[in-house]
Amino acid sequence: MKLALVGIGKIARDQHVPALTASPDWDLAATVSRHGTVEGVEAFSDIAAMLEARPDIGTVSLCLPPVPRFEAAQAVLRAGRHLMLEKPPGATLAEVHVLRDMAAAQGVSLYATWHSRRAHGVARARAWLAGREIREGRVIWREDVRKWHPGQDWIFEAGGMGVFDPGINAASILTGILPRPLRLIAAEIEVPANRQAPIAARLEFDGNIRADLDFREEGPQVWDMEFATDGGHLALRNGGNKLEIDGKSVAGDDQVMGSEYAALYADMADLVRNGASDVDLAPMVLVADAFMLGRRITAPPFHF
Ligand code: NAP
Secondary structure: OEEEEEOOOHHHHHHHHHHHHHOOOOEEEEEEOOOOOOOOOEEEOOHHHHHHHOOOOOEEEEOOOHHHHHHHHHHHHHOOOEEEEOOOOOOOHHHHHHHHHHHHHHOOOEEEOOHHHHOOOHHHHHHHHOOOOEEEEEEEEEOEHHHHOOOOHHHHOOOOOOOHHHHHHHHHHHHHHOOOOOOEEEEEEEEEOOOOOOOEEEEEEOOOEEEEEEOEOOOOOEEEEEEEEOOEEEEEEOOOOEEEEOOEEEEEOOOOOOOHHHHHHHHHHHHHHHOOOEOOOHHHHHHHHHHHHOEEEEEOOOOO
16 A cells, blocks of 8 residues: 655654565655655655645655644545554644544544554553552653754644653553553643743652653663552563563563554554544543643753
8 A cells, every 4th residue: 555654854764664664565655744855755845745646645644743743634634545643643632633533524544653552562561450450650751852852842842742742652551551541630840941841740640650751861761660569560661662570571672662663554554454543542631631730840941
């Protein structure tokens, strides 16, 4: 099946292009980007022009940051093409409701991806937690924004989500593996004096679950969560890619984002073949609630 990739930046180059090149399902037939291109692939700089020139391309995958993504997403659905969205699926919840309704009306597939849910340890963690009572949960998501998002000023603008850009990956795993819905009860968010979006956040959920998110971690990078249950201890490390039960490694490895994007594109192929959509907003609801409920603390100015 032919696919166009839109927004040729960091994640498109690091993950989407290699996953598409290796995919048995997809042929990367065009790109749309103002600056970026992929060697050997027809390049457009305008999405409307691509949709008009290439009616043979049935699916479009958007790798733009969340704020500029909605207009492109609407154009794709209006043109009757299947649509795959990077996380987070929109800058607001209402945007994603609109896209879901448009996809249903057009009879096309919409996939709001959560790449961390396709990390190696996540499905087994869900199965292991299913029959257990969780007594305590701790999420630590601490990374260096200068290393992972170099110069990406959009991330600190309104709608860029700040530390919730990686933090929503933790939320996608949490909402994917816990045997019950999660409810935020308190939050503190630290916003640099010269920015609009948080650089750190501490969240508290019902059931004794806490999260510590920070974009200022210059030491070892940590994307871990741990749960104490009535039937043992579970830890998911490396962004969900390594699973430990009672201190012993049982699945995955130290590779971050190993085969997540291959799995996402296989999911998308299944959705298109089955005429289905997958749009789960639970991770975004947690982030929206943190913005609604969080106490704001002003942090020192941040410069890349
Ligand atoms: P990025 O490199 O800053 O942006 C991707 C591309 O989008 C840019 O190269 C640019 O291409 C286009 N773009 C940027 N701002 C735009 C604007 N205002 N209007 C129109 N086009 C614009 O970002 P990224 O790191 O790839 O992240 C993109 C999405 O992927 C985000 O939602 C992020 O959460 C998600 N993601 C990122 C990572 C990561 O490690 N970076 C991991 C997983 C998911 P042109 O200038 O060529 O048009």
